Amino acid sequence: MKWKETAGVLAVLIVLLGLPMMLKYWRTVGMIHRYPPNTKVIRLTAVADGGLWTQDEIVGYNYWWRKPTRAGEIALNQGDHVVVQLHSADVLHSFAIPLLHIGPVEVPAGHTVEVAFDANRPGDLTFLCWQVCSPEHSKLQGDFIVKSNGSEDSW
């Protein structure tokens, strides 16, 4: 009987410790390894309340009292292969980078939508929400600033 008790306690501990560790591993390591090496993964979440794109994680515990930081300018290096993971914390948004002819891509609430591009030339790449999502829709924009490595012209 003693071994059953020990096995039972071990099973509970495995659940209590193993599950968050597994999730943490997926979040920090597993997810990144889905992409080719040297890929720059950027997470952007659209928030209607306040009208902003943020790199902060909007999850259950901070959703109601969130004060997310506006992702105004995101620095990239020329030559970066970029994957943007798009999320919406509330309503249906839409993402576009007009200069690269990317989008508009629908970003439904709770879904993860990916957009990839190569930052081949230095300059500013404005990204924005492409559909009227909320009263503060017009504020939903930001810039990728691609820094030059000295080899090419700007956009």
Added chain:
Amino acid sequence: MATAERILTEPVPQEIEKKPWRFDVFAHLPWLKGLVRMRSFQFLVILPNLFLFYLFLIAGFFGTPIGNRNIIIVFVWILWWFVLIAVMMPFGSRLWCTMCPLPFFGDWLQRRSVVGVRSGKSPGTLNKFFGLQKRWPKRLSNIWLQNFGFLFLATFSALLVTRPLVSAIVFGVLILLAAGMALVYRLRTFCNYICPISGFLSLYAMTSTVELRSADKEVCLKCTTKSCIRGSDKGWACPWNVYMGKLDRNNYCGLCFECVKSCPNDNISLYLRPFSTSDVALRGYDEVWKACIMLMLAFSYSIVLLGPWGWLKDWANISEKHNWGGFGMFAAGQALLALVIFPALFYLSIRLGKWYARADDVSTKELFLKYAYMLVPMGLLAWIAFSVPLIMVNGSYIVSVASDPLGWGMNLLGTAEFPWKPLWPQWVPFAQVPILLAGLYFGLRGLHKVGSQLFKDPTQLFRSMIPPAVLLLGVTVLFLKLFIG
């Protein structure tokens, strides 16, 4: 007398009353008995649910705030709720309590064991328990707290069933409360008197097609050890404080099967029985009000969630609309309907029936308590009817969320982007109508059964039944109006 009236009013023969049909499952499936007698049985059925509920809690705090993309909302309020109310309740009694992870940590603290059993001495038992082992106050030894707790949660249901964080906090609080109470009070006081889920499970378990009972009550009376309630070196004292020798209703048996393990006479078995025929006696006002609250909440939910009145939805939806005045009206109206208006209507129907039947030898209280059984099958089936569209319309969320439980962008099963696709929505009313009519039938049959125990005169029985039967019919018509327009 017309045939229909004769069928309705004929008293139930005494021999049927005494020996209802039941099928001894353990006698026919000895392996099942062997399984539940294993000390690790309950632990093994709780463990997967512990894993799932832990995942739900993590998802509630750290997953997406979007309800239909978060496992805690989709799995709990669509899948679990439907399985609980439409499958487990009618066909498994309190089977959920067998596998419920909420009191797991409380039990662990109290028993200092997850599988084994400790013999020894604790107040009223022959097991060694830890904690203060205080007795729960007698005044609170009823389901009133569960009634108010459930009504309170139901009032905030728009938040509870759409906001992952709110669901996670509620389940987290219930787990902590169960653990804290296990350290202070004896046995499963939390499950018996506090858990809001347990409250309605206790009521609707009465209708279930399974029961755990002693095979021979005489054996129990002669038993000197009373191990089922006092415990032994083979099983813990009944966590629900039930003595199997006197158990005649499913209400407060949590199907933990400890008595099957501890009974020295091998006198406990699991039985199958017909739906809504055996436990037909409500024994207190707390149980009657529970029946009223549950039926009226099913009604209120049907109005708010399935009805066409947008303003009412806005009132209930406090998290989005922030209309506290409207929400206050909704909350007060719902509480008034469940706690005052419907019980008053039911009481009035009882008084009318008593007056019409000239039933001076039966007290109003007895009639009120006994005839309230009609609300039990009706309430359960109304809840099932209400829950049918939940699973048929929103069931496809289960497929996508199973692949991405936290809304983090996982795709474990390759179905993360499975589209929302209602399953035969045009057939929903065709499923709801027969379920509701079955509720009416079983309600009326229960009314007749308890009535025939009170009245030997068929005319008196018939007359006493008419007003409550009309009330039940009225409720059914209102539900039908809501469901099919």
